[in-house]
Amino acid sequence: MRTTYMAKTNEVQRDWYVIDAEGKTLGRLATEAATLLRGKHKPEFTPHVDTGDFVIVINCSKVVLTGKKLEQKKYYRHSGYTGGLKVTKASDMIKNKPEEMVFKAIKGMVPHTKLGDAQIKKLRVYAGPEHEHQAQQPKNWELKS
Structure with a gap:
């Protein structure tokens, strides 16, 4: 009898990915980033494990909004106060x-649970082209659109 594979937290191999937001649509970018944060692109994805x-x-300052969204x-x-x-x-x-x-766009696409809180902590967002994570040797991730 076959059983379903369940990933263990200590067995998960975590990689670092860089997404360049220049000229990309906000929603499509957020969807891809949320997929990477959750691990849905991996064959060993388990819904209840990070x-x-x-x-x-x-390059978040160069992201594109379509239509009249701008x-x-x-x-x-x-603020919590009346009229706040x-x-x-x-x-x-x-x-x-x-x-x-x-x-905020990416956080809205991650589960609103303790697991989602743990997943969103693995997100780093920068307005410009520079980031301080060169030591982790991140790989470039190309969006599918």
């Missing part, structure tokens, strides 16, 4: 905090 890899996203998309946050709703348009966000915009 089998994902580390992901570095560079003017119509809004990011909300609340803060609204930021995507055009302001890409100008001031592009790495936060990409981070």
